[in-house]
Ligand code: SF4
């Protein structure tokens with residue numbers, strides 16, 4: 001378990017709840033690297049989380065994986081440890097009804113494109129899961145854009161925005177610096193050569209997103225400034241300042257710390273497609289201008 005300095009404040013954390021998942025998505029950031037897959041028993045894991053919460057004053061936990069709902073009982077109990085919780089699920093299992101848990105579900109595009117990336121039949125399963133979610137809770141869809149699905153961005157927004165009480169965030173595929181063959185993960189070659197967007201392609205997607213935000217008011221949750229900071233002319237400076245490795249406690253299934261972040265130990269930060277460094281910069285600008293903004297999704 002992570003042995004941090006007592007008194008060291010780390011307000012947010014991300015946990016690989018489990019190493020298990022029923023899918024093998026083409027762009028997966030988890031299975032493209034080797035992991036320690038030995039899960040701690042639920043009581044030991046929860047006791048460790050309580051210790052970390054006390055020691056570092058963790059206020060928000062992101063439950064990830066693998067597919068975190070394989071350990072539903074851990075999430076149900078774990079949400080009582082942290083004031084705020086986010087669940088990142090592939091949407092193929094029933095979503096839990098927990099008041100302080102925000103739901104993020106991965107959808108990669110229209111049905112045919114989504115199924116090509118995540119596996120046949122998964123789009124319909126997700127839509128079924130979302131339609132049966134408890135108390136009609138809000139759901140944030142979270143597509144990761146890369147070469148296979150970016151041509152379908154507009155269609156994706158048009159279709160998903162019709163589902164009541166749903167929203168959409170956006171990430172770009174972030175490659176690794178170096179890939180190794182991983183047993184049981186068949187998409188290494190594809191990740192290496194066919195997914196990564198050029199900066200020009202990313203900029204073109206951002207142009208579209210800015211336009212779609214006007215056409216579908218309130219659906220795409222990222223602020224315009226954050227999208228601007230993801231552009232090729234601004235992104236490298238944001239990445240340079242990314243404090244994710246210090247500000248967020250990223251934990252594996254045994255509560256050991258993962259560095260630099262959840263995207264993997266060999267991640268190519270220079271092409272970071274995660275929202276974090278851009279949101280961090282936008283909030284720093286707000287603060288410098290005397291404006292306090294809440295962290296995204298809190
Ligand atoms: S659902 Fe998530 S963890 Fe599972 S294979 Fe897909 S991207 Fe990876």
Ligand code: SF4
Nearest residue numbers: 242244260261269272
């Ligand atoms: S991949 Fe992105 S979020 Fe992760 S440490 Fe690198 S710059 Fe930060």
